[in-house]
Amino acid sequence: IIKGGDIQNVVDSKLEGEFSIDSARKVVEIAMSCISPNFAERPDISQILAELKDSLSLEIVQRHGGEHDVTESTSSLFQSVTAPFPR
Incomplete structure (x- = not known):
């Protein structure tokens, strides 16, 4: 995927191209390192x-042109993602 540059095919089609290819590539690289x-x-x-947070920050800055509070957005998102799951 990374070598062939075929990132578009692994991204959710519901995004309709509204994402940074660089952020998507970084997320794929992170996923590949995990396997x-x-x-x-x-x-x-x-x-x-930490790497996913950096990637998300890049996406937010590119999407909102730096107008958005990146720290607040990523913190609240990662707080919900990293919360303990019920057993």
């Missing part, structure tokens, strides 16, 4: 979250 056959090469969850 390395060698456990030692896989990032830990804090690394993954």
